[in-house]
Amino acid sequence: MTTGTPTTTTGIPSWSGEEGVRRARDLFSQTYGQEVGGARATPPDGVWAAPGRVNLIGEHVDYNGGPCLPIALPHRTYVALRRRPDRMVRLASDDAEPTRWEGTLDDIRPGGDIPSWVGYAAGPAWTLGQQGAWLGGFDAAVVSCVPWGAGLSSSAAIECAMALALDETHSLGLAGDPAGRATLAAACVRAENEVVGAPTGGMDQAAALFTREGQALLLDTLDGSVDQVPFDLGRVGLALLVIDTRAKHTLVDGQYAARRATCEAVATREGVPTLRQLPDPQATLARLTDPVEQRRVRHVVTEIDRVGRFVALLRAGRYDALGPVLDASHTSLRDDYEVSCAELDVAVETARTAGALGARMTGGGFGGSAIALTPTDRVDAVAAAVTDAYARRDWNPPRFLVALASAAGGRVDGAHR
Ligand code: ADP
Ligand code: MG
16 A cells, blocks of 8 residues: 555555445345346446545535535445336445335435435435436445544445436436536435435535545535645655544534534624625624634634635645644634544644644544644554554544545446446
């Protein structure tokens, strides 16, 4: 593998495309292949994949109309899918509980009595139908090397892989151009919001469908526009170390919705649809009397500004100056937005002490992952220091991966690329 990959046993492996395809096909034939009397296993129509992502900067601004800057991970979710002549839907994922589900297209809807993972996997079928697409039933097998609930967006990976599979098997013709991909991304966001009931923004699905290798994706969530920004750390002897804290604080389940509600309330009071559209952010901040509202809005306003600075530095090739911007983002998320936690703070602080140029929590917070911009030759030392810091506190051992900016989702079994 590339230099800078942690050699500790704690790395989260990613599969090659071939391995993902093989595993998806294997699960498909184990699950659905026997029914033709064993004489001839019926193959899937194809295998599609979509990546997890890590956000470089622009956190908790996607639902405020702000910009964010994710890269796709080499870690992907693979879906082997076969269209059916009826309206039945059958799903298999050995990582899920229950591992198998069977129903009809009519069962997949908001408020439907389906396991949560089925909402992620099949939710896009409901939304695409709502958007006017004609969809029939399907059999699908899902395999993934994107860790769940680590803030690396296994949810958008499964939604987008499934949406890409449905698009091609039903000849919707959406995946081939940016406008169509935007329709697929919107269908996946709506599935997560309405079928699963998770009020998330649009960053993860855009990352899964619009990223390019060696580039970060600048997504402007105000108008949905995207731009590519060079992100090639290896060239300058740096690596992006992702630290999965493996902490998940379940007592804070309503916090994401609460942050969102606070932002929306202030925007409404100020007469704008989103905080991004505040005509004079500083004047709004000066007007706010509630200290909590003030802190939340200050995070959003300053984070939007940091994305601009970070992108300008990247475009200028000033990789050496990125660290303090990451650090400032973490401080803002910890103190103003109050979405960090002890595990994230220790990961970030330890990484810096061990040689990272800058570090911050990434994703929604309250657990999940942190990122550390690290000289390649310090990656192992940083990973070891964080592992030690966790062991001293009797916390679960963290896991690591080195994020290389990878490509968006698509068909991966060779045909119709
Ligand atoms: P994250 O996106 O940060 O990994 P989420 O809570 O948003 O965490 O989404 C995780 C959920 O997505 C899982 O609990 C599960 O319901 C669904 N999911 C993700 N990957 C798979 C998979 N391979 N098989 C089945 N369900 C999956
Ligand atoms: Mg998610």
